[in-house]
Amino acid sequence: MAGATREFVDGLCAGGPHPALARTRAVIRIEVADGPPGGGWTLVVADGRIRESDDVEDADCVIRADAATLEGLATGRVNATAAILRGVLHADGAPEVLAAVQGLMPGPPGSTGPRRPGTGAGG
């Protein structure tokens, strides 16, 4: 169930540098509400890069949802802001860090982007 979330986290750590995070230093904790105790991920953001940490650190931002919701976020099928408003995603801590993390989440799988009339090509 957590495969897509795992892949998403791995992708974040392998990718980068993320220009949008160039000035962000933060620890983000992702918790799986219906997962085993001690599960989840702790991510450290520094110098535009993200790494996973096993150390227990005070998080600047904690994101908590069930595994299915997290998978939806990781694959772009769930929008984080709408999920927070609906009460299925709980986020505590620095809102600007949360916004930065949201910015790294993918868009919906079926979205094609702007199309140029007559060409069908994306913008």
Add this chain to the structure above:
Amino acid sequence: MSDGLVQILDGNTFVVSDERGDIEASRTDPTGLFSFDTRFLSRWVLTVNGERLNALSTDDLQYFQSRFFLVPGTGTVYVDAKLSVIRTRAVGGGFHEELLVMNHDEQPVELEIRVDADCDFADLFEVKDALRKKGSYGRQSADGLLHLTYERETFHRETTISAGAPAEIDERGFLFRVDLGPKARWSTTLDVVTTNTGLGERLLHPKYGRGATRARPNMEKDLDAWIAAAPTVHCGWQPLESTYRRSLVDLAALRFSPPVAAGRSLPAAGLPWFMTMFGRDSILTSLQALPFTPELAEATLRSLAARQGTRIDDFRDEDPGRILHEIRYGELTAFEERPHSPYYGNADATPLFVVLMDEYERWTGDTRLVRDLEHNARAALAWIDDYADLMGNGYIWYQRRNEQTGLENQCWKDSWDSISYRDGRLPGFPRATCELQGYAYDAKIRGARLARTVWKDPEYAARLEKQAAELKRRFNRDFWVKDGEYFALALDADGGQVDALASNNGHLLWSGIVDRTKARAVVRHLMGEHLFSGWGVRTLAAAEGRYNPVGYHVGAVWPFDNSFIAWGLRRYGFKEEAARIAAGILDASEFFDGRLPEAFGGYQRQLTRYPVRYPTACSPQAWSTGAPLLFLRTMLGLEPVGDHLVVDPSLPQGIGRLELLDIPGRWGRIDAFGRGRVAIQRSSGLRPELGEEAGGDMAPPPSRRSGRRRVPAG
């Protein structure tokens, strides 16, 4: 708002009631207590011994506080005032109410004082569009509290009401049984607290604790500090001083701190429908207010940057680099029945984001912000070329990808019929409206300045300047209507000119994209009889097919629009014309007690003698509130140049002497003075104020051009 309604607000929490303080909302009218786009009270009715009360008077004490003077009985000429009630209400994370009942009789009275409460938890969009609810309601009275709840799956909203005095609480409200002696008084407090549990935690901390009489933080002190920090206006024409103060207070009221703003406040767009962050409105209002309250611009830039688009999302019309259009927090957004989480469907906020960033730095010298948001500015500039150029010909085009609930017109004139040919036909999509190209040009020029001076990237600066020059050349060729000598409203998908004459020409002057050789002809149109009504420039010229003096974007006069047109006229050296527009709109403001509405009718001034308010105009609206501020700037000709502020006044004659003291900026604080010299041609029968010399004069003696430099503060 309709007359007879009383509104108080704090950020995106507001209360709209009748003149008695009562709320009896139908499904479709925007009365009630609203917070985060949800109605938290739809019924709030006070009775004494089963009788409704009658309002003797209503005082708006502050934007967040009202007082209602009431007596029992309604509908009769004669009022038996043996008993009176003073109801004082302040908004702040819900609202706090104080009831004071006074027996003026020499006999004791037994009273049943009742407050009925109910809530439909409507999403603001449901009120606007008359939609039905999908969740279930609950009501419970326990431990001295009345809980009204709404649930839909995991979505939960709650209103909690408590009273200071002993009460019998049932599911419909509060009953106070009071034995009031001769000449005696009785009082209680009532607190209404809103809870958004779906937001993970209580986002709103009520500013009034149970039974407390003062808000925390103290809102009156906050308002005093806000006004004290702003420059001071002294003017020979008194209405301008009142309008200025009204604008400052309304701007304070419209301050809104979205969760990403880290406690900073930016201007929400307007009451009642638009109490949230809008890319376009927040940016344009911040631009208008820059010489007065530059902190709004900083909050706007940082908040919009935090939610800048990063991905492709067709439902939300999101692209990487795009600046949001609107964010909402209600039920329909939560369940993705509306795309406002946030919605990105606009084509102007992205270039305007760069324009505001540059203008902010020019005024404040805050290069730290420009460095912090370098990535965001570059992404915005890249969006213009990579995502907005739908036809591949170097212009910004728009066409929504969300066909169900997205916006068709993604420019400021966003109503369905706003973009038309002269003969009234509507073009297909995509559309490239002219002002968008002006904004893009300005963004590239200003982005180049920031790249050269702050980011130290001269190659990028040169590239942007080259693109801007090419855009200007193309634009002056493709949009220029040769036989009419003005710029077309838009291009259609076939590259043809959407050739209506509209106020957008003024925005083109503001952006600087107009060739100098064409400017005079454009100004002739703006000040000509088809566009200029005498009060201001109409959104659409009177000779066009779709012109309607009470058409929202097809004939009405928008104060905000005119404030940017006047700025554009100044930019091209047409100082007297800018002063004439300022005179017309400021004159109109007096008819609205200093609070300019969103729009008023485009009727010729001689026809109506007074500006006719647009029927459903939003008020106060942020960019109307900001319009007098921008007019002050343009009339005084304030322009930052390096570390100095240039003052070059051109004022309507009737304004007399104008002083703007303590203008904040990179120079510290500076004063500007001017004297009215521009004669305003009046037709017979018009009011004299701004067309004639002001009666009173002010000391010290007039000085036409002076700017006094002060030692920078701190």
